[in-house]
Amino acid sequence: MKKLFIYNSLTRRKEEFISLHEGFAGIYVCGPTVYGHAHLGHAKSYISFDIVVRFLRHLGYKVRYVQNITDVGHLTDDADAGEDKIGKQAQSERLQPMEIVETYTRSFFADMDALNVLRPDISPRASGHIPEQLELTQMLLEKGFAYEVNGNVYFDVSKYSAYGKLSGRSVADLLEGTRIEVNTEKRHPADFALWKKAGPEHIMQWNSPWGSGFPGWHVECSAMSTKYLGQPFDIHGGGLENTFPHHECEIAQSEAATGKTFARYWMHNNMVTVNGVKMGKSLGNFITIHQAMENLEPMAIRFFILSSHYRSPLDFSDDALTAGQKGFQKILTFLRRVTELVPATDAGIRLEQVVSDYQVAFENELCDDFNTPKALAVVFDFIREMNSLFDQDDRLNPVDQAGLINVLRRTVGDVLGLLPDAVLSNKEQGGDFSGVMELLLELRQILRREKNFALADQIRQKLTELKIEIKDTADGSRWEKK
RNA sequence: GGCGACGUACCCAAGUGGUAAGGGAGAGGUCUGCAAAAUCUUUAUGCGCCGGUUCGAAUCCGGCCGUCGCCUCCA
Structure with a gap:
């Protein structure tokens, strides 16, 4: 198996990926909170991790990909004062919370399907794993890493010395200049909720040893990732903005509870901006995937996202998107040209070597922390070389033609995910007229x-x-x- | 205020010590009746600015300027 290097946020270095169990890779990625339609930020994030999963499989790993659906516990505001996002949306749409969850979960998967993002192997829901979350909370209480006050359970940051190892913060720093409001219930302002007491206004609540309530947001990822992947597991992915506090809290909970490493490689994808400014819910400038697809074909969006590295920020602007659209078209035009060349057994040139060299070069780039821009550059170099060849002599041995189509399907198709059936059939000649x-x-x-x-x-x-x-x-x- | 990224041509974007990938756009040529597609040539003596280390720096170090992110909901 080829050596794959991954930038590990935990060590801030590229490291060779060595999976826990040879030939198998377990990956968990923080999924969406389903209270609204998915936007371009989701597109970048899940396309990035789609590449990770696809490439691991291409390298021969048997991958188990878990991506949660957050449908409870994610608050709109500071962990002590906010409303549940799902609950709030349910109120404003006058629907049951689970109707909201269904609607936006389906919408999310529809968008992801359109972008040719492979579905996770397991999409666990937070609301379906309350017992697991209670169990983890209980364990932390028993081991003295958590304390209960008034039906709320908080993680005690002062008991866990490694808190901050992922985000590079110290608990002392958190006290200074922090915007966390002082909550008198908490022993330390940085302590975070594992279980929240629910008032009567909360539609979603469950019984617990500490009264009726609901889980804190961070605990779901700890509970569900280790349930399906074990602990430790190989890769934990998510958006950069969740490094702190979300991922930091996940590590604290899981490692404190079990004394074992949580996730071995942490991957964070960078953010999306629109015309140079952050795309944020609070700024009201976020573009849903659905909106974006009104003007652009899904694969152009995907191509555009892959044209920058996942750890770089990506700015959506019309000029850049147009360039992406055209670049992608160039690949399709080439694929069509190859498909339409009339095979000739007397073709003078054989392509086996150049095709195989191309595939190796392509893989090498992705082995370097999933460098999709470089991989695309390899694709374009190859296309130019082949076009140039066919301009001089378009006789192609049938074996070479099949090999050429195959390698494109494997690399541009299976790994980069840019050739879904819809694109291939749409571009085929034929049809009723x-x-x-x-x-x-x-x-x-x-x-x-x-x-x-x-x-x-x-x-x-x-x-x-x-x-x-x-x-x-x-x-x-x-x-x-x- | 604390922590952390980034600043590469007209636009997007790779490149982490050895002399600037790739895509788009522009200019010129080939092909074509003309287009389109394809192809060739061309467009950064220079990678925010100023110092330093080095035989050699976009790449390392220091300072400055600027943009952005996290510290509050966000993928």
């Missing part, structure tokens, strides 16, 4: 032969307006739906 198109092209050939270019160009122009592009080549005309 292909006969009509052929007739039209034939007539146009006659016009051109008679040098009636005015009329021939008019037909081409009209078709262009109908999103059908005509290309006149030496062997005749071709058409393509745009």
Whole structure:
């Protein structure tokens, strides 16, 4: 198996990835809180981790990918004063919380499907794992890492000396200049809730040894990740903005409770900005994936996201997106060209070596912390080389043609996920009116032969307006739906 | 105020010590009746600014300027 290097946020270094169990990889990624439609930030995050999963599989790992659905406990505000996001949305839409959860969970998966993000193997819901969360909380109480006050249970940060090891903060720093309001119940302002007492206004609440309530947000990820992946497990992923406090708290809870390492490699993807400014719920400038897909095809969005590294911030601007759209189109055009080349057994050149070199180069880039921009550069270099070759001699051995199509499907398709069936079938010739198109092209050939270019160009122009592009080549005309 | 990133051509974006990938846009050539597609050439003696280390720095160190993130909900 090839050596894969991953930047580990915990050590702030690239490290060789060595999975806990040879040939297997367990990965947990913080999933969405389903109280609204997914936005471009989700797209970047889940596409980034989709690449991780796809590439691990490509390398031969058997991957178990767990990504939670947060449907309870995530508050709108400071952990002591806020409302439950789901509950709040339920009130404003006058629906049951679980209706909200269903609606936005389905919406989330629909968007992810459109972006060709593979579904996780397990999508556990927080509300479906209350016992596991209670158990972890209980364990922390028993071991003295937590304390109960008035039906609330808090993690005692002062008992866990490693608190801050992921985010590089010290508990002392947290006291200075902090915006955490002092809650008299808590022994230390940095202590965080494992279990919250629920007032009557809370629709979602469960019985617990400390009265009726609901779990704190951080505890779900600790409980569900280790339930399905064990502890320790290989990779924990999430958005950079969750490094603190969310991930820091996950580590504290899990490692304090069991005395074992929680996750071995931490991966954080960077944020999305829109025209240079942060895309934030509070700023009201966030673009949903659904909105973005009104103007752009999903694969153009995916291509654009992959054209920058996952640890770099990405700015969505019209110019950049247009460039992405065109770049992606170039790959499709090439794939079509290869598919349409007429195989010739007497082809002089064999491509086995160059195809295999290409695949190795492609893999090498991704082995370096999933460097998708470089991998794409390898793809484009290869395309240029092949195009140049076919411009001189378009005879291609059938074995090479199959090999070429295969390697593109494996790399651009299976690993980068840029060739979903929808794209391939959409771009294929045929369809109900292909006969009509052929007739039209034939007539146009006659016009051109008679040098009636005015009329021939008019037909081409009209078709262009109908999103059908005509290309006149030496062997005749071709058409393509745009 | 604390912690942390980043600043590369007209735009996007790789590159962490050895002499600036890739995509888009622009210019010119090939092909074409013309387009489109493809292809070739070309567009940063320079990588925010100023110092330093080094035979050699976009890459390391220090200072400054600027942008952004986290510390409060966010992927």
